[in-house]
Each structure stands twice: as structure tokens, then as C-alpha cells.
Amino acid sequence: MTPQALVPPAALPSPARRAEPGRAIILMICATALLAGTTLIAKALGTDALGAALHPLQVSFGRFLFAWVVIAAAIAVLRPKFSKPDVKTHVIRTFCGWAGVSLMFAAAASIPLSDATAISFLNPVLAMILAIPLLGERVGRWRWLAAAIAFAGAMILIRPGSAVMQTGALLALGAACALGLELIFMKRLSGREAPAQILLINNSIGLAIAGCAVIWVWQAPTGAQWAGMIALGCVMACAQVFFINALARADASFITPFSYLTLVFAALYDGVVFGVIPTAVSIMGALTIICGAALLAWREATHRRKG
Template sequence: MSIATPQNPALAAALILAATTFIAATTLMAKALGTDVLGTPLHPMQISHGRFLFAFMGISTGVLILRPQFIRPHWGYHIGRTSFGWAGVTLMFASVAYIPLADATAITFLNPVFGMLLAIPLLGERVGPWRWGAALIAMIGAMILLRPTPASFQPAALLALTAAAVMGMELIFIKKLAGREAPLQVLWFNNLLGLAIATCAVLPVWQMPTPAQWGALAALGLLMACAQACFINGMARADASFVAPFSYATLVFAALYDFLGFGAVPDAISVLGAVIILAGAAILAWREGRQRPHDRAPAPAAK
């Protein structure tokens, strides 16, 4: 069964751009919560728990108001997507406490590359020289951002790289789930299952947040709910190859928020690495637009 949505590229672009502002803001909240800005730093698993808790509350409110008719969900795809999504989010939140938001965001833009590579054995997709070249370019950018020298290596950047790989696996399940269920149903089940997983994982490390941290957790979750809603509805209204480049604006907003919130200014290495990663991702998105639908690699996903 598939769900048809009227195509509207202009609206799709606007929705994806709106999603990028929300996504970048969630990383800013995660950085504040993972450092001592708002009190004793919270564990990344507690930050991701807050993300799913308040996002689920926000989306459930929308479900109660709209009262959509849900169909029987594909539990296997939902569980797979949510498990990898939760792990990716947690790793991403852990990384932003130690490295600039722009660096972490740029590295996680490798998730479509990992999704493409995983689609070869898992979905039987074919990868031509253009796509291999795009993947290689993006990986070179990631190596630059990792700063692999004894004097400048950032171990926390490996957290962002692992997050990108895990999110690449999530994209496999998103591709399997795409078109089977309505966007609001996908959002609701994703956050329901994510909350269940995050609740079990946070128990050993949970601590009482300060009032400011409760506010930041609530903001993080609600911003993510808005981002997911914009992203899924944007993806439904245009080809992934068209909307994917607009998602790269997340990097711009992440750098802006990091500067405004923490005074962080990207250095030359950060800019070079980010530009190379985005170049590889852009080539991949352009190439996907020229492929037949069944040959296309998964598109990026909102976290």
C-alpha cells in the first residue's frame, strides 16, 4: 500500500528549510545540556530521552487534535528505524558537547553516503562510478574534519562519524517504510518507540535536571517534533534529489547558532572539511536525480 501526496516543489523546499532551522536549534540545546551552561551536564542518553519524551508529547497532541485514521503499522520497519535513529541521535548529542556544532553537523551529512553503501548488500542496489566518486569526496572532507594528527585529532569527532554511520542504517529502514504509511503515523510510532527505548536506556544515568535544563529539554523535543513534521511533509511533496540540497542549510544555521550561543567561529579546517563533504553530498544528490527510482540511494533524514 502507498500513500499519495500532491507534488509541490516550492512548498517542499520551504518545509525542508524550516526543518533545518529547527534541527540546528536542537543541536544547540543539546550542547547547552551536555555542558555546564545550564547546570551539571546531563548524560547524552538523558538528553536523547528528553528529545523523545517531549517530541512524543507534542506529536500526540497533534494526533488528538487531527484524529487521523491510522493503518496497521509495519512493526519491524518501525523498530529497526527507531533503534538506529535513537542510537544516532544519542551519539550526535554526545559529540556536540565537545566539538563545534558545525563540525558535528557536517560529519553527520555523511549519513546518505553510508546509506548508499549499506544499500548495496541490504537492498541490492547498484552503485556506479559517479556515486562512488561522490562518496570518496565526502569521506575526504570527513577525514579533514577529524584532524588526524597527534596535535589536533578530536576523538569526539569519531562520535559524530559513528552517528552518521548509524543514521545511514536508519535510512535503509526509512526507504523500506516510505510510502507505506501517512507521515503523521510514521512520526507518532517513531517517537513512541523511541521514547520506550530511551526510557530503558536512561534509567542508570538519570539525574534531576535543573529548571533551566527542563526547559531546554522541552524546547529540544518540541523543536525536533516540528523538524520531523516539516521534513517528512517536505520529502512527500518532491523528489528526494530535489529537496536533499536544501537540507544542507542545517550546517549554516548550526554555525550561526554556535556563534551566537557559544562564540564559536569555524576555523579554516572546519570550513574546508565542511565544503568538501557538502560537495560530495551535492554530487550524490545530483546523480540520484538522474537515476531510475529503484536505483536511488536513500535521502537524508531528520533526527
């Protein structure tokens, strides 16, 4: 999972607020800590840490089920105004998001969380490339340079052609592709619907898709696994709230780079809970991907200011 798997900045036409950069940073740090926590919980559920390993599709079902409960309860209390939704775009976007989440959970169970998280940061770069055929966007040389740098980092982590190339890294790459495609369809919703509406519809459709998929792999969870799935959904819902509120209090170009702290928290959690220490190759690959993603974010911010 990545911050882009929450709600992209372009999809947040929130009412204007007074800029609060300090509070925005704190909120984003909380969001990244919680987001990294979701991959940690997913790893515990997908391994034998809490009982017989659950299938990634079952872990994904738990994430959507309990996130939906939290979001639906909040909306029932707050009663925000909804508009007519673009159902087709919501369905396609949610299917891509569900696929990305499921692949990410599978990756988190088999490779270090820092590697899976780093590879997932490719999704904005992949979204940029997919926007060429799908949205007719033009991509300049700076964007291509950012993409090349990010992909070089991914190749460092995936190690193509070597004996140490892992299936988990390919699963994380697949997750980045699916989440990148999700961002494309999120652009079509940008500014058209309120964040609360997007969150509720996304989690409702995601729950329906996950519920159909989990039938084929369902196994009775242990009490600890039920608790883990409840925590997974609740932590994800809270991460979404912190992320949205951070973006509402500062420019996206200022606050989004702090989302890369997700990688730091993922490595920290993996080391403390599972005793996994990032290797030099992992650190090099992660830093390369972050450089590419950061260059893309800087270029986008510069482009918007000139526009």
C-alpha cells in the first residue's frame, strides 16, 4: 500500500482552509505511520505469525470489510452531502485498487516490507506513462527522466536475470501497475465528487469485489486473525482521514514528499517485529526509486506554478 492508494491530491476538492504547514506535516507523518502499519498487519496475517497463513484475497477482504464499517459509521454521523456518482469510473477504479491492494498484501508476506513499499512508489510514475494512451497527455523529458530513474531503482530491487530475483518483488511491481492505473481513473473523478462520497463508494464496491473473490479461498480465521483484520480495516480508515486532512492544510506539492516516510516506518516495523534488516541493495534501490518519484513530484509542482 501507498499513499496514492488512499486518495490522490487531485481528488480532494476540499473547502479552502487556512494554511497550517506544521499541522499538515504532523498529520502526514501520522498517515504514513498508519499506512506502513497496514502492511505490517497484512504481513502478520499472510504469514504464520497469527495462525495458519491467510490468502492475500482474504486479507484484502478484511481490509475492505472493516474499513467500510468505520467509514460508513462516520458518514452516518456526519451526514455529508452527496452528488450523482460516476458509477462506471468508480467500478473500474475500485477494481484496480482492489487488485493492487491484494497484490501488495501478497508481496508484503514474502519480501521485506521496505522492498515492497519502495517498489509500490512506482505507481505515480506508471500512472504518468499510462496517461499517454488513456488520457492523451504529453510527457516531457523531465518526466521521462524521472520514470527512468524510478525504474532503475525497481530493477535494483527485482534483480532481473539473477538467482535472487523474488516472486514477491514481481507481485509488488504488479501492485504498482494496478495502483498506477487506479490513479488514472481517479483523475476522471477529480473535482467532481466529495472526498467522503469517494471513500464510501470506493470501499463499498471494493467490499463487494473482495467478498466475491474470498469465497474461493476462505478459511476460518483464528481469534487473533479476526483481530488483525479488524485492526487492518480500522488503521486503513484512520490513515485515509489523516492523509486527507494533511492535504487540506497545505499544498500537495509541499506535503506529498513527506509520504515517503512510509518507507522508513515500514523498515522500522519489519526490523522490530520480524527482525528483517534492509540490505545495502534494498537501501540503494529504495533511494533510487524515491529520487525518481521526488523528481516527478517536483516537476509536477513546477508545472502547476507556471500554469
